[in-house]
Amino acid sequence: MPNVASLSAAEIEQRVREIGTPVAAPLVMPKQVLESARPLHRSLLALLHLVPVPRQDPRQGL
């Protein structure tokens, strides 16, 4: 490996890309369900202002 002190910033960046990039071995990481879908739970959280309140469609109120 060449002496780091003698390398320019661009050379360092290039060298880091060459030897630093981790092995490519993809894994799927599915997003998990974290919040309850039950209407009671959702309205409770909305009541406590802990979740954004869904915008009321004016047509639904009619």
Place this chain on the structure above:
Amino acid sequence: MSSPVTRAATRGTPARDRSALPRGVAIALSLMAGAGAFMLFLQFGWSDGLDFIDILRAVLILISTWWLAWGAVQGLMGLTTDAAPPPVQLAEPLSAHCVVLVPVYNEDPVTTFSRIAAMDESLQATGYGHLFHFAILSDSRNETIAAKEREWFLRLVADRGAEGRIFYRRRSDNKGKKAGNVEEFIMQSGGAYELALILDADSLMEGATIVEMARRMQAESDIGLLQTLPVVTRAETRFGRAMQFSAAFHSPVFARGLAMMQGRTGPFWGHNAMVRVRAFAESCGLPELRGKPPFGGHVMSHDYVEAALLARAGWRVRLDDDLGGSYEEGPENLVDHAKRDRRWCQGNLQHVRLLLAPGLKPWSRFVFFQGIMAYISPLFWIGFMLASVAAPFFAPPPDYFPEPYWPFPIFPQAETSKAIGLAIGVFGLLILPKFAVALHAAMSGRAAGFGGALRGFASMMAELVFSSISAPVLLAYQTRSVFQVLFGRDGGWPTNNRGDARLTVSEAWAASHWVVTTGLVSLAVTWYLAPGLVVWMLPVLVPMMLAPLIISWSSRRAGGGLFLTPTEVEEPPVMRRQREILGDWENRMTSIAEATAAEPARAAI
């Protein structure tokens, strides 16, 4: 989105769960203590006629005492057993490939990478070094620091001869913060490894400990995550050393109590823990929560959630408190501690949205609840104090002739003894576990690591005094954090300070003048409304009024022989090597700087 419960069945041979009894005992005892305090307070309030404010105060004291007792019971339970290795041992040779993940965020790369060099050296010495890779996962946004990271990465690889073993990558954005950083690595490269050791930038672990963790995970295929108990090290200031001593002296006992109750749903503290990569990948993909921070957005205290998700998917999460050789560093002054606490507060309060998440184990929900209680419990004490100050206005006038046709006055029965008894009980819950730990340390010989039984006891007493003085200031910060979160203020993701920690009085004043003002105003209000309570309030209000002095004094370098810890009595090999490597690198930096400075001079000559 995947199904909330990916696998109901447990993997491998399910270990026998003995957590039900300790959990039941701890919950029952702490509830009994809370109920006792509630009844005692009601009797006290009854003496001059029970009113609404008395009942309110009794409820507040019930919650606060239950919470204190919960901590105390956990500590006392931890004294009843000793940490021991698990019964299942690996019969075949270790073969699992493991990657050590070091997420960094605007840290000093020289210090951080010297830890990696020391850990790599320690791992190679075990003979299993070929099974371990390191990946530095940079989220640094500061370009100067990022350039230094690249430069020192090359030096690290050259020094350790580690091309193809130590990797470095920097994300273009830091989406999802630390959890997103780790997640991105797992999605890109996780398939190459069975296990991943997740560290913090200030983590340091012995190679033998890392190998033993991998052996345990290979031996028990149902373990999804194995957590060690990191020991705080290298504190230099009065505040840092008191915290370091407290963590080393008390935490193993409290962790033992926790381990007795963990069952299959142990804790994850975000670092110094090993995960099974596939389990983590299939169970721990964190979605963004709807809405804006602090309650929406990325999951901040991701570790608790990841532990809950692994348990939900049927994996076992376990704290092995018998494992030594696991170290971290802590904040060196009260302001840095409060900054970190602000982040944790927001993260824990965000869990209120996840309490009802589908499929979680009941204990995981209870852990979320505990995390929330850890931050909101001061509000119950404050509520109790405010209600006590206001109580005289609600009290009915004394009735000296309650019996009709009875000519002589009947004076209310004095219940002062009950109030004093209650105060002693509450104080006892705070200090009893600490004295019990000191006694146990002296009897078991553990005190030798703290300079002997006498010195250990003196340090424990000094820490008790210091924590009593600093607690009101810390509680003021904690309370402010809770209100900030409740009013929707996002604390962001500040970089951890790991440099010079000393604060002048004026710097401390700038950070705490509002604590002083709150203390002064509270004293004046108490004096005006309930002068009889002033003496009771002074232990809380005096430290608040002296906050800048306490902060500045405690940020200074500690002297004297107190707060000695085992890692100072006998420096662990990996810590010694890291110190030597860092010293060597710093000398090299100085030589390079001198040579660079001399170059133009030579050219001029």
